[in-house]
Amino acid sequence: MSEKKYFKGLNYTLGNEDTTVEYQLVKDYLPKSVFSVCGSGGRSLPLAGSSVSDLALSDLSHEQLLLAKLRYSTYSELEYEDFLKFWGYFPYADDNFCDSRKKIFEKLNIDQDVREYFQNIFDENGFVSVLYTGKWERTFQMLAKITRTLMGRHFDRILRFDDLTAQKEYYRNEFPINRWKAVLFLVGNKTMFNALLYKGHFIEKNIPEGHFEFYQKAFERLFTRSLAQKSFFIQLCFYGKIKTLPGVPIEAQKEVFLGVKRFQGKVHYLNVDLVEHLKKGDKKYDFLSLSDVPSYFSGDLEKNFMQLIRPGLCPGAIVVNRYYLRIPDCDLSHFTDITDKHRNLVEQELVQMYTIKIYQYTPV
Numbered sequence: 001m002s003e004k005k006y007f008k009g010l011n012y013t014l015g016n017e018d019t020t021v022e023y024q025l026v027k028d029y030l031p032k033s034v035f036s037v038c039g040s041g042g043r044s045l046p047l048a049g050s051s052v053s054d055l056a057l058s059d060l061s062h063e064q065l066l067l068a069k070l071r072y073s074t075y076s077e078l079e080y081e082d083f084l085k086f087w088g089y090f091p092y093a094d095d096n097f098c099d100s101r102k103k104i105f106e107k108l109n110i111d112q113d114v115r116e117y118f119q120n121i122f123d124e125n126g127f128v129s130v131l132y133t134g135k136w137e138r139t140f141q142m143l144a145k146i147t148r149t150l151m152g153r154h155f156d157r158i159l160r161f162d163d164l165t166a167q168k169e170y171y172r173n174e175f176p177i178n179r180w181k182a183v184l185f186l187v188g189n190k191t192m193f194n195a196l197l198y199k200g201h202f203i204e205k206n207i208p209e210g211h212f213e214f215y216q217k218a219f220e221r222l223f224t225r226s227l228a229q230k231s232f233f234i235q236l237c238f239y240g241k242i243k244t245l246p247g248v249p250i251e252a253q254k255e256v257f258l259g260v261k262r263f264q265g266k267v268h269y270l271n272v273d274l275v276e277h278l279k280k281g282d283k284k285y286d287f288l289s290l291s292d293v294p295s296y297f298s299g300d301l302e303k304n305f306m307q308l309i310r311p312g313l314c315p316g317a318i319v320v321n322r323y324y325l326r327i328p329d330c331d332l333s334h335f336t337d338i339t340d341k342h343r344n345l346v347e348q349e350l351v352q353m354y355t356i357k358i359y360q361y362t363p364v
Contacts, residue, residue, distance in 0.1 A: 023047060031318070036288070218353050231247065
């Protein structure tokens with residue numbers, strides 16, 4: 001798998017996935033050894049469940065692993081309020097409490113390379129939180145400005161409901177749908193995302209819907225299946241940051257924080273190609289969260305990656321893949337699709353941009 005420019009540096013500092021699905025699956029299946037794409041650490045560290053003894057975080061970006069190390073230190077060493085304050089999760093703002101953030105950072109027991117990397121960032125920004133400084137997060141702050149401009153004065157009314165029935169009634173009868181379609185038409189396309197974020201490496205779509213239709217259907221699910229204010233992703237799209245308590249993502253919820261804080265196992269940080277690592281079979285895992293990485297595969301790798309990773313899987317291992325705009329035409333021999341067993345969990349996921357597939361490995 002080539003190391004494209006898009007996968008270098010701090011691409012995600014908050015993240016673009018609601019990993020409630022994987023978090024709940026870990027609670028249900030009680031794996032001992034978990035392999036996860038790292039991302040910001042927010043998508044992966046919550047998988048340090050009570051049954052887990054080894055959590056391996058893999059990323060092609062060394063900087064993402066540094067961020068995960070910093071995040072894990074804040075789980076391990078801080079109390080919950082200071083954790084929220086350091087990262088700037090609601091009710092604390094990312095650009096306030098800078099003096100407190102500095103004092104917390106100076107006391108953290110972190111590796112020298114982690115300290116040097118983030119000290120350089122904090123020296124430049126005056127100890128503003130890094131929560132929204134990733135490439136993806138900065139892009140969505142720009143897109144949120146477009147949303148606010150095109151949607152008008154009451155742009156965020158869809159986020160003000162505490163009752164789902166009332167929210168759905170508003171969406172069907174009063175929501176400014178033509179203005180919203182203008183937003184999706186302007187920002188929901190390959191050209192825009194390549195220009196702002198992916199630098200020519202945006203996923204090659206193979207789903208039948210066009211980009212506009214895909215995003216329209218995804219947001220309709222978000223607006224009609226759960227309260228919009230509960231989705232950190234919708235809050236990013238409209239505000240550019242998380243503005244209310246219900247939108248705080250899973251990694252900053254108190255139950256999850258305490259679970260990671262109590263973790264007694266070992267976290268491994270792997271700056272490796274995930275397929276190359278797993279096909280060696282040096283370490284076997286019984287739960288794998290591969291994010292949307294397979295959607296970037298093509299050719300023989302796309303066809304064979306599920307077979308290539310088998311040496312790294314324990315019998316009965318659970319593999320969770322998130323497909324974005326592209327569903328790989330892959331060989332699923334020895335894998336059973338068990339997604340329907342967890343359909344409600346998938347349907348309540350709070351980003352809705354992914355086709356989530358859950359597989360169980362059956363070696364014979």
